[in-house]
Amino acid sequence: MSEGDLDLSSDPGSPLPPQTGGIGRRFVGIRFVCCDVYTRVYVNQTETAYEGRCPHCARPVRLRIGPGGTDARFFTAY
Numbered sequence: 001m002s003e004g005d006l007d008l009s010s011d012p013g014s015p016l017p018p019q020t021g022g023i024g025r026r027f028v029g030i031r032f033v034c035c036d037v038y039t040r041v042y043v044n045q046t047e048t049a050y051e052g053r054c055p056h057c058a059r060p061v062r063l064r065i066g067p068g069g070t071d072a073r074f075f076t077a078y
C-alpha cells in the first residue's frame with residue numbers, strides 16, 4: 001500500500017472548486033499623483049485590499065476593502 005497513488009486515467013470528473021469573486025479578478029482604477037499616471041490595481045488573494053504599484057516609480061499602494069466595501073471604482077494615490 002502506497003500513499004499518494006494517483007490514477008490520472010480514471011478521473012471521475014472531480015468538481016472544480018467554486019470560484020470566488022465572480023468572473024476574473026476585481027480591480028479598480030487609480031491615479032498616482034506622484035507621477036501623474038493612471039493604472040489599475042487588482043484585488044489581492046485574500047480579497048481584503050487592492051494592491052498595486054506605481055508603474056513609474058514603484059510606489060506601493062494598498063486600498064483596504066472595508067466592511068460593506070465601497071462602490072467607488074476610481075481612486076487617487078497621493
Ligand SMILES: [Zn+2]
Nearest residue numbers: 034035054057
Ligand atoms: Zn510614481
